[in-house]
Amino acid sequence: MTSYPKTLLITSALALSISGIVQAGVSAQEAARLGQDLTPIGAEKAGNAAGTIPAWTGGLSSSADRYTNPYASEEPLFTITAQNADQYKAQLSPGQLAMLAKYADTFKMHVYPTHRSAALPQKLYETIAQNATNSTLIEDGNGIAGSVEAIPFPIPANGLEVIWNHMTRFRGGSLERTFVQVPVQANGAFTAVRINEKMAWPTYLADAYDPKTDDNILFYFVQKVEAPARLTGNVLLVHETMNQITQPRQAWTYNAGQRRVRRAPQIAYDAPGTATDGQRTTDNLDMFNGAPDRYNWNLVGKQELYIPYNSFKLADRGLKYDDILQAGHLNPELTRYELHRVWKVEATLKEGARHIYAKRTFYIDEDSWQAAIVDHYDGRGELWRVGEEHEFQYRDVDVPWTVAEMLYDLQSGRYLAGSLTNEEGLGFDFTQRFKHNDFTPQAIRRLGK
Numbered sequence: 001m002t003s004y005p006k007t008l009l010i011t012s013a014l015a016l017s018i019s020g021i022v023q024a025g026v027s028a029q030e031a032a033r034l035g036q037d038l039t040p041i042g043a044e045k046a047g048n049a050a051g052t053i054p055a056w057t058g059g060l061s062s063s064a065d066r067y068t069n070p071y072a073s074e075e076p077l078f079t080i081t082a083q084n085a086d087q088y089k090a091q092l093s094p095g096q097l098a099m100l101a102k103y104a105d106t107f108k109m110h111v112y113p114t115h116r117s118a119a120l121p122q123k124l125y126e127t128i129a130q131n132a133t134n135s136t137l138i139e140d141g142n143g144i145a146g147s148v149e150a151i152p153f154p155i156p157a158n159g160l161e162v163i164w165n166h167m168t169r170f171r172g173g174s175l176e177r178t179f180v181q182v183p184v185q186a187n188g189a190f191t192a193v194r195i196n197e198k199m200a201w202p203t204y205l206a207d208a209y210d211p212k213t214d215d216n217i218l219f220y221f222v223q224k225v226e227a228p229a230r231l232t233g234n235v236l237l238v239h240e241t242m243n244q245i246t247q248p249r250q251a252w253t254y255n256a257g258q259r260r261v262r263r264a265p266q267i268a269y270d271a272p273g274t275a276t277d278g279q280r281t282t283d284n285l286d287m288f289n290g291a292p293d294r295y296n297w298n299l300v301g302k303q304e305l306y307i308p309y310n311s312f313k314l315a316d317r318g319l320k321y322d323d324i325l326q327a328g329h330l331n332p333e334l335t336r337y338e339l340h341r342v343w344k345v346e347a348t349l350k351e352g353a354r355h356i357y358a359k360r361t362f363y364i365d366e367d368s369w370q371a372a373i374v375d376h377y378d379g380r381g382e383l384w385r386v387g388e389e390h391e392f393q394y395r396d397v398d399v400p401w402t403v404a405e406m407l408y409d410l411q412s413g414r415y416l417a418g419s420l421t422n423e424e425g426l427g428f429d430f431t432q433r434f435k436h437n438d439f440t441p442q443a444i445r446r447l448g449k
Contacts, residue, residue, distance in 0.1 A: 025131070025132055025133040025134050025135050025136060025146070025153075026132050026133060026155050026157075027133070028133055030132070030155055031129055031132035031133050031154075031155065033155070034125075034128070034129045034132060034154055034155070035125065035129070038154070038155070039056050039367065040120075040124075040125035040128060040129070040154075041120065041125070041128055041151055041154050041367075041368075041369065042128075042132075042151070042153075042154030042155050042156070042165075042366070043056060043116075043341070043366035043367045044056075044341060044366065048304065048341070052114065052304075052339050053114050053116075053304065053339055053340065053341060054114060054115075054116060055116075056116040056367060057116070058119060059116065059117050059118050059119025059367075059393065059400075060115075060117040060119060060393045060395055061119075061395070062119075062395055062396070062398055063395040063396065064395075064396050065395070065396075066394060066395060066396045067312065067315055067316070067317055068312075069312035069313060069316075070312070071112070071113075071115065071310055071312065072312070072313075074112055074113060075112075076110040076111055076112055077111050077112060077113060078111050079108050079109065079110050079111065080092070080100065080108065080109040080111060080306065080337075081100065081104075081108045081109075082100045082101055082103075082104035082105075082107075083104075085097055085100045085101075088306065091303075091304050091305055091306050091339060092305070092306060093305065093361065093363055093373050093375050093386075094361075094375055094383055095373065095374075095375035095376075095383060095385075095386030095387075095408075095410075096109070096306070096373065096386070098383055098386065098410055099329065099386055099408060099410070102328075102410060102413075103328045103329060106326070106327075106328060106329070106332070107328065107329050107332060108332045109306060109332070109335070109337045110332065110333075110335065110336060110337060111306055111337050111338065111339070112310075112336050112337065112338055113338070114309075114338040114339050114340060115309075115310055115338065116340075116367050117309075117310055117392075117393045117400070118365070118367035118368040118393060118400040119393065119398050119400070120150075120170050120398055120399070120400075121170075121397075121398045124149065124150060124151075124170060127148050127149050127150070128150065128151045128154050129154070130148065131146075131147050131148060131150075131151060131152045131153070131154065132153070132154050132155055134146040134147065134148075135147040135152035135153055137160060137161065137164075138243065139243055139245045139246065140245075140293070141158075141160040141292065141297070142243065142244065142245045142291060142292060142293045143242055143243025143244070143245060143246065144164060144168075144242055144243070147168070149170070149173075149201070149203060150168055150169060150170040151165050151168060151169055151170065151369060152164055152165065152168060153165055156299070156343070157299075158297065158299050159297030159298050159299040159345040159346070159347070160292060160297045161299075162297075162299060162343045162345050162362075162364055162369075163288065163292055163297055163345060163347075163362065163364075164292075165364075165369040166287070166288065166362075166364055166369050166370065166371050167218070167286075167288065167289060168218065169368065169369040169370060170399060171199070171399060171401055172394075172397050172399045172401075172428075172430040173200070173201050173203070173204035173430075174199070174200045174201065174204040174205075174430070174432055174433055174434060175198075175199055175200075175428055175429060175430045175432060176196070176197070176198045176199075176429045176432040177196070177197050177199075177419075177421070177427060177428045177429065178194065178195070178196045178197075178226070178421070178424045178425070178427060179194075179195060179197075179418070179419050179420055179421045179424060179427060180192040180193060180194050180195070180321065180417075180420045180421075180423070180424065181193045181195055181275060181276065181416065181417070181418045181419075181420075182321065182325060182416070182417040182418075182420065183276055183277035183279050183414065183416050184325050184327075184414060184415050184416070184417060185414055186327065186328070186412060186413035186414050187327055188325070188326055188327030188328075190321075190325055191228060192227070192321055192420075193225060193227065193228065193231060193275045194225070194226040194227040194424070195223060195224070195225055195226065195274075195275070196223070196224045196226055197221065197222065197223045197224075198220075198221070198222045198432070198434060198438065198439075199219055199220070199221050200219060200220050200433075200434045200438075200439070201218070201219045201220075202214035202217050202219075202220070204433070205220075205433070205434060205435060205436060206433040206434060206435050207435045207436055210436070213436070216241050216242050216243055216246075216247050217239055217240065217241060217242070218240045218241065218242050219240050220238070220239055220240070220434070220436075220438075220439035221236075221237070221238040221239075221240060221439075222235065222236070222237050222238075222438070222439060222443070222444060222447070223235065223236040223238075223274065224236075224444075224447055224448075225274070225275055231275055232256065233254075233256025233448050234253070234254065234255060234256055234274075234448070235253065235254040235444040235447050235448045236251065236252075236253050236254075236264070236267065236274060236444075237251065237252040237253075237254075237439060237440075237441065237443070237444045238250070238251045238267065239251075239439065240289075240290075244268075244290065244291035244293070245291065245293060248265065248268070248291070249267070249268055249290060249291070251263070251264040251265065251267040251268075252264055252441050252444060253267075253444075254444045254445055254447070254448035255448075256448050259448075261441045261444060261445050267282055268282055268283070268290055268291065269281065269282060269283055269290065269291075269294065269355060270282070270283065270354075270355045270356045270357070273285060276416055277414075277416075279407060279409065279414060279415070279416040280385075280407050280416050281356065281357070284385075284387065284407055285405075285418075286402075286405070287362075287370075287371035287374055287387055287389055287405070288360075288362065288371060288374065292347075293353075294349060294350055294353040294354070294355050295347035295348060295349055295350060295353070295355075295360070296347070296348050296349075296350055297345055297346075297347050298345065298346045298347075298348070299343070299344075299345055300344040300345065300346055301343075301344060302341050302342065302343055302344065302366070303341070303342060303344055303363075304339055304340070304341055304342075305339070305340065305341075305342045305363050305372070305373065306337045306338070306339055307337060307338065307340050307342065307363065307365065307372035307373055308335060308336065308337055308372065308388055308389065308390040308391065309336060309337065309338040309340060309365075309372075309391065309392075310336055310338065310392055310393070311335065311336055311390040311391060311392045311403040311404070312336075312392050313334050313335075313336060314330075314334045314335060314336070314390055314403050314404055315392060315403045315421075315422070316334075316422065317422060318422075319334070319422045320422065320423060321420060321422065321423060324404075324417075324420065324422065325417060328408075328413060328415070329406075329408065329415065330390075330404065330406065330417070335390065340365055340366070340367070340372075341366045342363040342364055342365055342366060342372060342373075343362075343363070343364040343366060344361065344362070344363055344364075345361070345362040345364065346359065346360075346361050346362075347359065347360040347361075347362065356378070356379070357376045357377060357378070357384070357385075358377055358378060358379045358380075358381065359376075359377040359381070360374055360375065360376050360377070361374065361375040361377075362374050367400070368391070368400040370389055370391055370400060370401070370402075371387070371389060372388070372389050372391075373386070373387065373388055373389075374386075374387035375387075382411075383410060384409070384410060384411055385407055385408060385409050385410065386406075386407070386408045386410065387405075387406065387407050387408075388405075388406040388408070389402055389404075389405055389406075390402070390403045390404040390405075390406070391403055394428065394430070396430075397430040399430065401428075402418075402419045403419065403420075403421075404417055404418070404419055404420055405417070405418040405419045406418075
């Protein structure tokens, strides 16, 4: 097994000496299940008893042809509608059932054969096996020690470990992406917001890893709004920390009107997201991000759920955003749902904590650790927003990730569509490599001009 230098640990040994350990890694005997009855990242390798979920056999093979749909010839097995939803309710989330009821005439879910296509680069599997025995929750579960690169808890023992797997899952290590984020009004009207983002995990930076600055960094992130004209020039810089209790997320904004860089401690929790017309919170991005300290996280267990998957059709480069975005929801003729096993985690707001969501229920794909569905409840206990992550396998880099990130508002009828790249050329470029000085306040001042 590979030996990693101390400087590659995501959270330093110092953190262990000042924080209480909540949950240590599993035993070597337990970790030996990875690659045996469990996949290398912790999913059940076997299919289900009914044969509707197949065994995992390694995922989709690598290919330079990112967007060719390997399942283009398949037809739906059946379609779930408001009229037959009761027949499938055991495999649907409350949010999905609510969407079917609210948009009874237009929202539907075409269900296709299940393909367990998720795969990561082979070199990561050994790393994740090492994480299984070394990773530790600290600071009451709000930080991690002893983890390398991605997925610290492939055999999770509680809800916090599952959500940390989602937040630390592999997303290519370093990338630049240009996409649109689209607040869609109840009547279907929209103005697309074009965004450019750069992201890098510390061990993927082109210059040397610096333990003084990088030990507690999950990733570095810069976001620039490129259109429409009224929003251009505004830039956000984030140093996302692993332990946000001892070292809160560090954020800065460059305001084009003021031509100034300012610290932005408010970029967290339920602060409104950038250029979203108030349709999501900061911690809604990527289905969930940031400090988990305001919630109690209960691991309910696993269940089978119809979730968006293998969304090659939705990623088609010939589509226009007008083809995709309709009043109320995405064009259902472009979406694909499959039956997969998911981890179900319930997050309930702690007594005395503040957030606009009093409860959130996460359904997290076992094969990728990607949150696929999230149901959000307001302070009255009523279902409010439904998150859906439409994903596929980026075969050129072995990364299962987003094609469209949706957040539907059941109360207003509006929704937010994110990560769409159909009209943006390559969209996600995983070949980019950055340096520390690309993620500084001085760097975003230059970008904003």
